[in-house]
Every structure is written in C-alpha cells, then in structure tokens.
Amino acid sequence: MSLRPSSLAAIALDLLASALAPPRCAACDAPVRSLAALCGACAATAQRASCSDQDVAAYVYGGAVARAIGRMKYEKRPDLARPLGDLLWRAVEPRAAGMPDACVVPVPLHPRRLVERGYNHAALLARRLGGRLGAEVYPVALARTRETPRQATLDRRARLSNVAQAFRAARAGALRGRAVWLVDDVRTTGSTLDACRRALLEAGVTAVATAVVARAE
Numbered sequence: 281m282s283l284r285p286s287s288l289a290a291i292a293l294d295l296l297a298s299a300l301a302p303p304r305c306a307a308c309d310a311p312v313r314s315l316a317a318l319c320g321a322c323a324a325t326a327q328r329a330s331c332s333d334q335d336v337a338a339y340v341y342g343g344a345v346a347r348a349i350g351r352m353k354y355e356k357r358p359d360l361a362r363p364l365g366d367l368l369w370r371a372v373e374p375r376a377a378g379m380p381d382a383c384v385v386p387v388p389l390h391p392r393r394l395v396e397r398g399y400n401h402a403a404l405l406a407r408r409l410g411g412r413l414g415a416e417v418y419p420v421a422l423a424r425t426r427e428t429p430r431q432a433t434l435d436r437r438a439r440l441s442n443v444a445q446a447f448r449a450a451r452a453g454a455l456r457g458r459a460v461w462l463v464d465d466v467r468t469t470g471s472t473l474d475a476c477r478r479a480l481l482e483a484g485v486t487a488v489a490t491a492v493v494a495r496a497e
C-alpha cells in the first residue's frame with residue numbers, strides 16, 4: 281500500500297502519542313501495539329465486509345467492532361473515532377485513487393441529538409479519514425431538515441420513508457463539481473446514506489462513494 285506524505289506525518293504523530301499514552305483496544309481497553317485498533321482476541325471476532333467502489337465497508341457489524349462503535353456513540357468515548365477511523369481508512373485507501381480530489385462529508389446528526397451526545401461521531405470519523413487521506417473535510421456540508429425517529433425502532437419500510445427527505449446540502453457552493461466520500465459509522469438498510477447521497481448529487485456533487493466502519497448483513 282502506498283502512503284501519501286500527509287498519511288506518514290499522521291502516523292508519525294500517532295507513534296509519538298502512543299509513546300506518551302499506550303494505545304488500548306477500542307472494544308475492551310486491553311493494551312494493544314501501536315496503530316492497532318483492536319487487541320488480538322477482539323480482532324478475531326471482526327469479519328471483513330465485502331464492498332464495492334461506491335459502497336465501502338470495513339467490517340460486518342458484530343462482535344468487537346459493534347462493541348467499539350457502541351462505546352464511541354453511547355458511552356462518551358469520542359476518542360474511539362481515531363482507531364475506528366483508521367479501520368475505515370484502511371478499507372477506503374485502496375479505492376482512493378478512483379475518487380481523485382474527493383472531499384469527505386459525514387452524515388449529520390440532528391442538532392438536538394448533537395446537544396445530547398456532545399459530538400457527531402460520524403464527523404469525528406470523517407475528520408480522521410480526511411486526515412489520513414489528505415482530503416478536505418466538510419463536517420457540516422449536510423444538514424437534517426427535520427428530526428427523524430430513531431431508525432433502530434422502525435421496520436424497513438418505515439425507515440425508508442422516514443429519511444427520504446430528511447437531508448439537504450448546506451454547503452452546496454463548496455461541493456459543486458467535487459467527488460465526495462460520505463461517512464457514517466454503520467450502514468443498516470442504506471436508506472440514510474441513500475438520502476444523503478441524493479441530497480449531495482442534487483447540490484452538484486459529481487460522485488458519491490459511501491464509507492462506513494461496519495455494514496449490517
């Protein structure tokens with residue numbers, strides 16, 4: 281795998297940081313070697329996902345990967361966006377050449393949930409991925425037009441209608457003519473990512489590839 285200079289600089293910084301604070305497994309907090317997101321036992325539960333150039337997923341949702349994502353979102357662990365963003369980057373990097381000059385845009389959280397949680401985990405993943413790729417990140421390029429009920433409580437048909445019109449491009453000028461890596465933590469039905477993709481294409485984005493840490497089978 282070839283690395284861009286910005287990626288090498290980021291890795292050098294990580295090595296320095298890990299010398300000061302030893303890295304720990306994103307799922308169970310066991311000590312891990314530098315640049316590893318998961319310990320050996322947790323990594324053994326992680327199953328790589330098959331994916332296409334348009335829809336990249338690092339892992340199948342489950343096991344330690346699901347645990348690490350849950351901790352990042354619900355246990356006030358925004359720091360875990362770093363190791364999880366690295367897992368995402370390793371899946372995206374082999375396909376980055378197919379998306380020249382792409383910028384990185386996260387799926388937005390509704391403002392009320394942003395206040396509850398204190399951070400948008402997808403934006404933190406996007407920042408990590410953008411740093412690794414040496415790509416610009418637009419953390420608020422997409423906005424929610426209305427609050428949607430929690431997807432997890434809905435069946436598939438309700439999920440699709442729930443999100444169909446829920447997003448708009450808030451930074452259309454900056455995005456027009458660009459390719460976009462659209463980032464979220466998990467792909468379930470894909471309805472959220474599809475709605476975001478549509479909003480980006482309507483704003484003049486030339487191509488949208490999605491990038492998620494885990495995909496539900």
Ligand SMILES: [Zn+2]
Pocket residue numbers: 305306307308309310318319320321322323344
């Ligand atoms: Zn572990």
